[in-house]
Amino acid sequence: MDNNPSGQAGFNFTMIPTCVRGTMRKRHIVLLAFVATLIPCLASSIHAQAPIPVIYKNKQYSFSFTLPASWKGYTIVTGTWQGTATKGSPPGPTSIERGTALRIRNPQWTQDDPHEDIPIWIFTHDQWNRTQNESLIVSAAPFPPSELGHNARFVFALPPRYSYDNLTGVEEVLKIIGDHPLHAF
Numbered sequence: 001m002d003n004n005p006s007g008q009a010g011f012n013f014t015m016i017p018t019c020v021r022g023t024m025r026k027r028h029i030v031l032l033a034f035v036a037t038l039i040p041c042l043a044s045s046i047h048a049q050a051p052i053p054v055i056y057k058n059k060q061y062s063f064s065f066t067l068p069a070s071w072k073g074y075t076i077v078t079g080t081w082q083g084t085a086t087k088g089s090p091p092g093p094t095s096i097e098r099g100t101a102l103r104i105r106n107p108q109w110t111q112d113d114p115h116e117d118i119p120i121w122i123f124t125h126d127q128w129n130r131t132q133n134e135s136l137i138v139s140a141a142p143f144p145p146s147e148l149g150h151n152a153r154f155v156f157a158l159p160p161r162y163s164y165d166n167l168t169g170v171e172e173v174l175k176i177i178g179d180h181p182l183h184a185f
Contacts, residue, residue: 056104061122062151065104066181068172073107081121081159083138085130097136099123101159106169115169118176121145121157128155148177151184 051069056076058064067074081101100122106115121138123131123145130136131144138145141160148156158177163170 058102061100061154061156063149063154063156063182063184065118065120066179066183067104067176071104071107075105075107075109077103077105077117079103081138083127083131083136085136086134097127099127108169114167116163116165116167116173118173119159119162120148120182121159123155123157124153125150125155128157148182149184154184156182156184 053069054067054072054074056065056067056074079101080098083097083099085095085097102120102122103117104120105117109115109117127136128147128150131138134144139160143160145157145159148158150156163174
């Protein structure tokens with residue numbers, strides 16, 4: 001390595017015979033071509049491993065709900081929850097209260113094979129406070145709905161015992177709920 005014409009310490013490439021240098025260059029080119037073909041494959045496999053979630057946005061009530069990619073094509077079923085005011089209200093028809101009940105329906109749901117829905121009951125803050133102090137009863141369950149989130153106008157909740165029917169997909173719904181998917185704005 002003392003024959004380095006540049007005078008710098010290090011490896012002198014000119015010391016390698018020309019036939020070996022050509023083989024090394026060919027190997028480098030083949031290696032680079034191989035790596036170049038792997039990059040798109042690696043990128044697509046990384047993308048395939050992280051499916052893009054589906055986002056349900058509700059502008060009327062100002063919240064979004066994150067769903068797994070497998071829920072693409074979900075539907076929204078709109079209904080009503082009903083409750084009875086118990087304390088400080090006279091008995092009779094004036095003591096009935098109602099609110100919006102949404103269900104996010106799994107796209108695999110059919111009449112012959114119903115899948116577990118994700119229910120979201122919507123309360124005003126006043127209604128919510130009364131469910132918590134048991135002056136508004138919205139279910140026969142011995143416990144009130146559980147909060148998913150809230151914004152300045154509404155509280156979003158899961159009804160009691162919503163998953164007790166053990167329909168297909170109940171475990172998936174419980175996992176989705178466990179990931180805290182509701183984002184109020």
